Amino acid sequence: MRQAVEDYLKVIYKVQQRQRRASTSAIAESLGVSLPAATSMVQRLADMGLLRYTPYRGVELTEKGARIALEVIRHHRLWELFLARALNMPIDAVHAEAERLEHALSDSLEDTIDAALGYPTVDPHGDPIPAKDGTLQEPSHIPLGALPAGSKAVVRRVPDSDPALLRYLAGLGLIPGALVEVVEVAPFNGPVHLRVGDRQHAIGREVAGRIFVEPAPVQD
Ligand SMILES: [Zn+2]
Known part of the structure:
Protein backbone atom coordinates (compact mmCIF):
# COMPACT_ATOMS: atom_id res chain seq x y z
CA MET A 1 0.00 0.00 0.00
CA ARG A 2 2.71 2.47 0.94
CA GLN A 3 4.55 1.71 -2.29
CA ALA A 4 1.40 2.29 -4.35
CA VAL A 5 0.77 5.61 -2.59
CA GLU A 6 4.33 6.73 -3.30
CA ASP A 7 4.16 5.67 -6.95
CA TYR A 8 0.93 7.61 -7.47
CA LEU A 9 2.25 10.75 -5.78
CA LYS A 10 5.46 10.63 -7.82
CA VAL A 11 3.61 10.21 -11.11
CA ILE A 12 1.12 12.97 -10.26
CA TYR A 13 4.00 15.29 -9.38
CA LYS A 14 5.61 14.62 -12.76
CA VAL A 15 2.36 15.09 -14.70
CA GLN A 16 1.80 18.35 -12.80
CA GLN A 17 5.16 19.64 -14.02
CA ARG A 18 3.66 19.68 -17.52
CA GLN A 19 0.17 20.90 -16.58
CA ARG A 20 -1.14 22.44 -13.37
CA ARG A 21 -3.74 19.73 -12.78
CA ALA A 22 -3.14 16.08 -13.56
CA SER A 23 -6.04 14.31 -15.25
CA THR A 24 -6.92 10.85 -13.98
CA SER A 25 -6.45 9.51 -17.51
CA ALA A 26 -2.88 10.89 -17.65
CA ILE A 27 -2.20 9.31 -14.24
CA ALA A 28 -3.66 5.95 -15.33
CA GLU A 29 -1.61 6.01 -18.53
CA SER A 30 1.66 6.87 -16.76
CA LEU A 31 1.17 4.05 -14.25
CA GLY A 32 -0.17 1.51 -16.75
CA VAL A 33 -3.38 0.97 -14.77
CA SER A 34 -7.05 1.20 -15.75
CA LEU A 35 -8.96 4.46 -15.43
CA PRO A 36 -11.34 3.06 -12.74
CA ALA A 37 -8.34 1.83 -10.70
CA ALA A 38 -6.66 5.22 -10.93
CA THR A 39 -9.87 7.04 -10.04
CA SER A 40 -10.51 4.98 -6.91
CA MET A 41 -6.89 5.37 -5.75
CA VAL A 42 -7.06 9.11 -6.36
CA GLN A 43 -10.16 9.24 -4.17
CA ARG A 44 -8.32 7.39 -1.39
CA LEU A 45 -5.36 9.75 -1.65
CA ALA A 46 -7.77 12.69 -1.39
CA ASP A 47 -9.23 11.14 1.78
CA MET A 48 -5.68 10.89 3.15
CA GLY A 49 -5.18 14.63 2.55
CA LEU A 50 -2.45 14.05 -0.05
CA LEU A 51 -4.25 15.63 -3.00
CA ARG A 52 -7.31 17.59 -4.02
CA TYR A 53 -9.54 15.91 -6.59
CA THR A 54 -12.32 17.55 -8.51
CA PRO A 55 -14.07 15.13 -10.90
CA TYR A 56 -13.54 16.16 -14.56
CA ARG A 57 -11.05 18.80 -13.46
CA GLY A 58 -8.17 16.65 -12.34
CA VAL A 59 -5.87 16.36 -9.41
CA GLU A 60 -3.54 18.67 -7.54
CA LEU A 61 -1.16 17.51 -4.82
CA THR A 62 -1.44 19.13 -1.41
CA GLU A 63 1.72 20.39 0.25
CA LYS A 64 1.91 17.13 2.18
CA GLY A 65 1.48 15.06 -1.00
CA ALA A 66 4.11 17.06 -2.89
CA ARG A 67 6.56 16.66 0.01
CA ILE A 68 6.25 12.86 -0.13
CA ALA A 69 6.53 12.87 -3.95
CA LEU A 70 9.75 14.88 -3.79
CA GLU A 71 11.19 12.60 -1.14
CA VAL A 72 10.53 9.54 -3.33
CA ILE A 73 12.05 11.32 -6.34
CA ARG A 74 15.08 12.20 -4.20
CA HIS A 75 15.46 8.56 -3.16
CA HIS A 76 15.10 7.39 -6.77
CA ARG A 77 17.72 9.73 -8.15
CA LEU A 78 20.20 9.14 -5.30
CA TRP A 79 19.90 5.39 -5.83
CA GLU A 80 20.43 5.78 -9.57
CA LEU A 81 23.62 7.74 -9.02
CA PHE A 82 24.81 5.33 -6.34
CA LEU A 83 24.24 2.32 -8.62
CA ALA A 84 25.99 4.02 -11.53
CA ARG A 85 28.96 5.39 -9.59
CA ALA A 86 29.56 2.91 -6.81
CA LEU A 87 28.54 -0.26 -8.64
CA ASN A 88 29.38 0.83 -12.19
CA MET A 89 25.94 -0.10 -13.49
CA PRO A 90 25.19 1.22 -17.00
CA ILE A 91 22.81 4.19 -17.13
CA ASP A 92 20.18 2.18 -18.97
CA ALA A 93 19.92 -0.29 -16.06
CA VAL A 94 19.75 1.94 -12.98
CA HIS A 95 16.20 3.27 -13.41
CA ALA A 96 14.46 -0.11 -13.08
CA GLU A 97 16.43 -0.94 -9.92
CA ALA A 98 15.79 2.48 -8.44
CA GLU A 99 12.05 2.04 -9.04
CA ARG A 100 12.14 -0.68 -6.37
CA LEU A 101 14.80 0.71 -4.05
CA GLU A 102 13.22 4.17 -3.81
CA HIS A 103 10.54 2.83 -1.47
CA ALA A 104 13.02 1.36 0.95
CA LEU A 105 15.52 3.95 2.09
CA SER A 106 15.90 4.99 5.71
CA ASP A 107 16.79 8.56 6.56
CA SER A 108 20.21 7.56 7.82
CA LEU A 109 21.11 5.48 4.74
CA GLU A 110 19.85 8.33 2.55
CA ASP A 111 22.26 10.69 4.34
CA THR A 112 25.12 8.19 4.10
CA ILE A 113 24.64 7.73 0.34
CA ASP A 114 24.25 11.48 -0.16
CA ALA A 115 27.53 12.16 1.67
CA ALA A 116 29.39 9.29 -0.02
CA LEU A 117 28.41 10.74 -3.41
CA GLY A 118 29.53 14.25 -2.38
CA TYR A 119 26.04 15.79 -2.05
CA PRO A 120 25.21 15.51 -5.76
CA THR A 121 22.66 17.74 -7.49
CA VAL A 122 21.93 15.59 -10.57
CA ASP A 123 21.45 11.87 -11.26
CA PRO A 124 23.20 9.94 -14.08
CA HIS A 125 20.52 11.00 -16.59
CA GLY A 126 20.95 14.65 -15.65
CA ASP A 127 17.68 14.86 -13.71
CA PRO A 128 17.97 17.21 -10.72
CA ILE A 129 17.98 15.59 -7.27
CA PRO A 130 15.56 17.29 -4.87
CA ALA A 131 17.33 18.72 -1.82
CA LYS A 132 16.84 17.20 1.62
CA ASP A 133 14.50 20.09 2.51
CA GLY A 134 12.19 19.14 -0.39
CA THR A 135 13.13 21.90 -2.79
CA LEU A 136 13.81 21.09 -6.45
CA GLN A 137 15.56 23.33 -8.94
CA GLU A 138 14.51 22.41 -12.48
CA PRO A 139 17.33 23.48 -14.81
CA SER A 140 16.33 25.28 -18.00
CA HIS A 141 18.20 23.39 -20.68
ZN1 LIG B 1 14.94 7.00 -12.99
Whole structure:
Protein backbone atom coordinates (compact mmCIF):
# COMPACT_ATOMS: atom_id res chain seq x y z
CA MET A 1 0.00 0.00 0.00
CA ARG A 2 2.71 2.47 0.94
CA GLN A 3 4.55 1.71 -2.29
CA ALA A 4 1.40 2.29 -4.35
CA VAL A 5 0.77 5.61 -2.59
CA GLU A 6 4.33 6.73 -3.30
CA ASP A 7 4.16 5.67 -6.95
CA TYR A 8 0.93 7.61 -7.47
CA LEU A 9 2.25 10.75 -5.78
CA LYS A 10 5.46 10.63 -7.82
CA VAL A 11 3.61 10.21 -11.11
CA ILE A 12 1.12 12.97 -10.26
CA TYR A 13 4.00 15.29 -9.38
CA LYS A 14 5.61 14.62 -12.76
CA VAL A 15 2.36 15.09 -14.70
CA GLN A 16 1.80 18.35 -12.80
CA GLN A 17 5.16 19.64 -14.02
CA ARG A 18 3.66 19.68 -17.52
CA GLN A 19 0.17 20.90 -16.58
CA ARG A 20 -1.14 22.44 -13.37
CA ARG A 21 -3.74 19.73 -12.78
CA ALA A 22 -3.14 16.08 -13.56
CA SER A 23 -6.04 14.31 -15.25
CA THR A 24 -6.92 10.85 -13.98
CA SER A 25 -6.45 9.51 -17.51
CA ALA A 26 -2.88 10.89 -17.65
CA ILE A 27 -2.20 9.31 -14.24
CA ALA A 28 -3.66 5.95 -15.33
CA GLU A 29 -1.61 6.01 -18.53
CA SER A 30 1.66 6.87 -16.76
CA LEU A 31 1.17 4.05 -14.25
CA GLY A 32 -0.17 1.51 -16.75
CA VAL A 33 -3.38 0.97 -14.77
CA SER A 34 -7.05 1.20 -15.75
CA LEU A 35 -8.96 4.46 -15.43
CA PRO A 36 -11.34 3.06 -12.74
CA ALA A 37 -8.34 1.83 -10.70
CA ALA A 38 -6.66 5.22 -10.93
CA THR A 39 -9.87 7.04 -10.04
CA SER A 40 -10.51 4.98 -6.91
CA MET A 41 -6.89 5.37 -5.75
CA VAL A 42 -7.06 9.11 -6.36
CA GLN A 43 -10.16 9.24 -4.17
CA ARG A 44 -8.32 7.39 -1.39
CA LEU A 45 -5.36 9.75 -1.65
CA ALA A 46 -7.77 12.69 -1.39
CA ASP A 47 -9.23 11.14 1.78
CA MET A 48 -5.68 10.89 3.15
CA GLY A 49 -5.18 14.63 2.55
CA LEU A 50 -2.45 14.05 -0.05
CA LEU A 51 -4.25 15.63 -3.00
CA ARG A 52 -7.31 17.59 -4.02
CA TYR A 53 -9.54 15.91 -6.59
CA THR A 54 -12.32 17.55 -8.51
CA PRO A 55 -14.07 15.13 -10.90
CA TYR A 56 -13.54 16.16 -14.56
CA ARG A 57 -11.05 18.80 -13.46
CA GLY A 58 -8.17 16.65 -12.34
CA VAL A 59 -5.87 16.36 -9.41
CA GLU A 60 -3.54 18.67 -7.54
CA LEU A 61 -1.16 17.51 -4.82
CA THR A 62 -1.44 19.13 -1.41
CA GLU A 63 1.72 20.39 0.25
CA LYS A 64 1.91 17.13 2.18
CA GLY A 65 1.48 15.06 -1.00
CA ALA A 66 4.11 17.06 -2.89
CA ARG A 67 6.56 16.66 0.01
CA ILE A 68 6.25 12.86 -0.13
CA ALA A 69 6.53 12.87 -3.95
CA LEU A 70 9.75 14.88 -3.79
CA GLU A 71 11.19 12.60 -1.14
CA VAL A 72 10.53 9.54 -3.33
CA ILE A 73 12.05 11.32 -6.34
CA ARG A 74 15.08 12.20 -4.20
CA HIS A 75 15.46 8.56 -3.16
CA HIS A 76 15.10 7.39 -6.77
CA ARG A 77 17.72 9.73 -8.15
CA LEU A 78 20.20 9.14 -5.30
CA TRP A 79 19.90 5.39 -5.83
CA GLU A 80 20.43 5.78 -9.57
CA LEU A 81 23.62 7.74 -9.02
CA PHE A 82 24.81 5.33 -6.34
CA LEU A 83 24.24 2.32 -8.62
CA ALA A 84 25.99 4.02 -11.53
CA ARG A 85 28.96 5.39 -9.59
CA ALA A 86 29.56 2.91 -6.81
CA LEU A 87 28.54 -0.26 -8.64
CA ASN A 88 29.38 0.83 -12.19
CA MET A 89 25.94 -0.10 -13.49
CA PRO A 90 25.19 1.22 -17.00
CA ILE A 91 22.81 4.19 -17.13
CA ASP A 92 20.18 2.18 -18.97
CA ALA A 93 19.92 -0.29 -16.06
CA VAL A 94 19.75 1.94 -12.98
CA HIS A 95 16.20 3.27 -13.41
CA ALA A 96 14.46 -0.11 -13.08
CA GLU A 97 16.43 -0.94 -9.92
CA ALA A 98 15.79 2.48 -8.44
CA GLU A 99 12.05 2.04 -9.04
CA ARG A 100 12.14 -0.68 -6.37
CA LEU A 101 14.80 0.71 -4.05
CA GLU A 102 13.22 4.17 -3.81
CA HIS A 103 10.54 2.83 -1.47
CA ALA A 104 13.02 1.36 0.95
CA LEU A 105 15.52 3.95 2.09
CA SER A 106 15.90 4.99 5.71
CA ASP A 107 16.79 8.56 6.56
CA SER A 108 20.21 7.56 7.82
CA LEU A 109 21.11 5.48 4.74
CA GLU A 110 19.85 8.33 2.55
CA ASP A 111 22.26 10.69 4.34
CA THR A 112 25.12 8.19 4.10
CA ILE A 113 24.64 7.73 0.34
CA ASP A 114 24.25 11.48 -0.16
CA ALA A 115 27.53 12.16 1.67
CA ALA A 116 29.39 9.29 -0.02
CA LEU A 117 28.41 10.74 -3.41
CA GLY A 118 29.53 14.25 -2.38
CA TYR A 119 26.04 15.79 -2.05
CA PRO A 120 25.21 15.51 -5.76
CA THR A 121 22.66 17.74 -7.49
CA VAL A 122 21.93 15.59 -10.57
CA ASP A 123 21.45 11.87 -11.26
CA PRO A 124 23.20 9.94 -14.08
CA HIS A 125 20.52 11.00 -16.59
CA GLY A 126 20.95 14.65 -15.65
CA ASP A 127 17.68 14.86 -13.71
CA PRO A 128 17.97 17.21 -10.72
CA ILE A 129 17.98 15.59 -7.27
CA PRO A 130 15.56 17.29 -4.87
CA ALA A 131 17.33 18.72 -1.82
CA LYS A 132 16.84 17.20 1.62
CA ASP A 133 14.50 20.09 2.51
CA GLY A 134 12.19 19.14 -0.39
CA THR A 135 13.13 21.90 -2.79
CA LEU A 136 13.81 21.09 -6.45
CA GLN A 137 15.56 23.33 -8.94
CA GLU A 138 14.51 22.41 -12.48
CA PRO A 139 17.33 23.48 -14.81
CA SER A 140 16.33 25.28 -18.00
CA HIS A 141 18.20 23.39 -20.68
CA ILE A 142 17.26 23.47 -24.34
CA PRO A 143 16.55 20.53 -26.65
CA LEU A 144 19.45 19.49 -28.87
CA GLY A 145 17.00 19.50 -31.78
CA ALA A 146 16.53 23.26 -31.39
CA LEU A 147 20.17 24.13 -32.12
CA PRO A 148 21.22 25.39 -35.55
CA ALA A 149 24.18 23.94 -37.49
CA GLY A 150 27.52 25.10 -36.16
CA SER A 151 26.41 25.10 -32.51
CA LYS A 152 28.42 23.41 -29.80
CA ALA A 153 26.78 22.24 -26.62
CA VAL A 154 27.19 20.00 -23.61
CA VAL A 155 24.64 17.22 -23.09
CA ARG A 156 22.95 17.80 -19.73
CA ARG A 157 19.87 15.58 -19.62
CA VAL A 158 18.56 12.44 -21.33
CA PRO A 159 15.26 10.55 -20.78
CA ASP A 160 15.67 8.16 -17.85
CA SER A 161 13.17 5.36 -18.30
CA ASP A 162 13.66 3.91 -21.80
CA PRO A 163 16.57 1.42 -21.62
CA ALA A 164 16.72 0.82 -25.39
CA LEU A 165 16.93 4.55 -26.09
CA LEU A 166 19.57 4.98 -23.38
CA ARG A 167 21.70 2.16 -24.81
CA TYR A 168 21.43 3.77 -28.23
CA LEU A 169 22.44 7.18 -26.90
CA ALA A 170 25.28 5.77 -24.79
CA GLY A 171 26.53 3.89 -27.87
CA LEU A 172 26.79 7.23 -29.68
CA GLY A 173 28.46 8.86 -26.67
CA LEU A 174 25.42 11.08 -26.09
CA ILE A 175 25.39 11.02 -22.30
CA PRO A 176 25.41 13.88 -19.79
CA GLY A 177 28.72 15.70 -19.88
CA ALA A 178 29.45 14.91 -23.55
CA LEU A 179 30.41 17.78 -25.85
CA VAL A 180 28.52 17.76 -29.16
CA GLU A 181 28.68 19.87 -32.28
CA VAL A 182 25.73 20.21 -34.64
CA VAL A 183 27.23 19.70 -38.09
CA GLU A 184 24.11 19.88 -40.21
CA VAL A 185 20.36 19.94 -39.71
CA ALA A 186 18.63 18.35 -42.69
CA PRO A 187 15.59 20.26 -44.01
CA PHE A 188 12.01 18.99 -43.97
CA ASN A 189 12.37 17.56 -40.49
CA GLY A 190 15.27 15.36 -41.58
CA PRO A 191 18.05 14.05 -39.34
CA VAL A 192 20.45 16.06 -37.21
CA HIS A 193 24.11 15.39 -38.00
CA LEU A 194 26.36 15.56 -34.96
CA ARG A 195 30.01 15.34 -34.07
CA VAL A 196 30.66 13.63 -30.75
CA GLY A 197 34.38 13.40 -29.97
CA ASP A 198 35.99 12.32 -33.26
CA ARG A 199 32.93 10.47 -34.54
CA GLN A 200 30.02 11.75 -36.58
CA HIS A 201 26.44 10.49 -36.33
CA ALA A 202 23.01 11.31 -37.68
CA ILE A 203 20.09 11.04 -35.28
CA GLY A 204 16.37 11.51 -35.84
CA ARG A 205 14.72 14.84 -35.07
CA GLU A 206 12.41 13.24 -32.52
CA VAL A 207 15.31 11.82 -30.48
CA ALA A 208 17.19 15.12 -30.76
CA GLY A 209 14.16 16.78 -29.17
CA ARG A 210 14.43 14.55 -26.10
CA ILE A 211 18.10 15.31 -25.37
CA PHE A 212 18.64 18.51 -23.38
CA VAL A 213 21.82 20.52 -23.70
CA GLU A 214 23.55 23.61 -22.47
CA PRO A 215 25.12 25.67 -25.28
CA ALA A 216 28.92 25.70 -24.95
CA PRO A 217 30.65 29.07 -24.73
CA VAL A 218 31.83 30.28 -28.13
CA GLN A 219 35.61 30.05 -28.62
CA ASP A 220 37.71 31.45 -31.41
ZN1 LIG B 1 14.94 7.00 -12.99
